[in-house]
Amino acid sequence: MGKIQLITKGFVKENPTFSLLLGMCPTLATTTSAINGMSMGLATLFVLVLSNMAISATAPYIPDKVRIPAYIVIIAAFVTILQFVMQAFTPDIYETLGLFIPLIVVNCIVLGRAEAFANKNSVVDSACDGLGIGIGFTFALTLLGLVREILGSGSAFGWKFIGGDGILVFVLAPGAFMALAYLIVLFKKVTAKKGE
């Protein structure tokens, strides 16, 4: 598979949210607005690329039996770095996303890519793979955030185009489940048509 394909496959074919249904917790919790969803996606992208590269580089030296704990430590180290970076440069977003930044450690997408791809491919390929999946995840979260923001508060990326409150339930918990359900159905329809 070429490098370009590695990067683009995360969009549709192996989209972590819509087709693989991984990493549901941050997907539902942080998408109250498009900006929040995008921030969470980019934070995960950062960890995904770096941990993929580090795991791919160290995989030959890690004994097979302890590989999962070793991967978790590597991922946790990058998450800690991310926490420092965000505290320094984007303290507002760090506050908003709160607990879900440290919880990237237990995001199944990151560990999944380590186990399925990074430990048997070269460093450059793993970086491309991390980038591709990360972009797919960011795309999905931004889209879900945008839908919820438009319906829930009548604005897009913070730009308000409808006065009043909007359908408040879409910003709250039930709306997250509902919006994701319909987006998955839509995604299934679109990809099924393409396949024919």
Next chain:
Amino acid sequence: MEYILIIISAIFVNNILLSQFMGICPFLGVSNKLSTAVGMSGAVCFVITLATLVTYLFQYYVLVPLGIEFMQTIAFILIIAALVQMVEIVLKKVSPSLYQALGIFLPLITTNCAVLGVALMVVTKEFSYGGGEPHFFNLGESVVFAFATSLGFGLAMILFAGLREQIALNKVPEAFKGIPIALVTASILAMAFMGFSGLV
């Protein structure tokens, strides 16, 4: 009194699954059958309470005195992973029947974000109940909070599994089969739980 408020708030008002979105993977993954949902809830209940106890002590007796609170994430996830392994080994020896019931769920729990989430929550967030001053939990409150949270997890999980068992018997549109209809069900369940807001 405060303990009662903590319990009611953690189970109903701030339900970990339906209002905080932690532990959604097992919520969607193993809720096809009521019996597996009960098994998973039992295992989660056990691990969350134990993990919160251990990480709380580790935070205040190791990390804070040494001034390395930033190592929280790495330390906690390692503790949880080790704890889950240990619970598995002990359970195998002490109670094979319980191990049979919970066994397959235990390895999955390490990557359940509810466990790490609750452990981090009790040491990083200030709580206030009944109009009191916001304060960090002490050991007793943390353990009660963790246990109540895991009961809330179990309640939502078992309700959801019961609903899904019924839905499996109905005719569902092709595109909604599987996860989408489960998400719609979860949405309605979350709406029902919103009725509890304002209780505490």
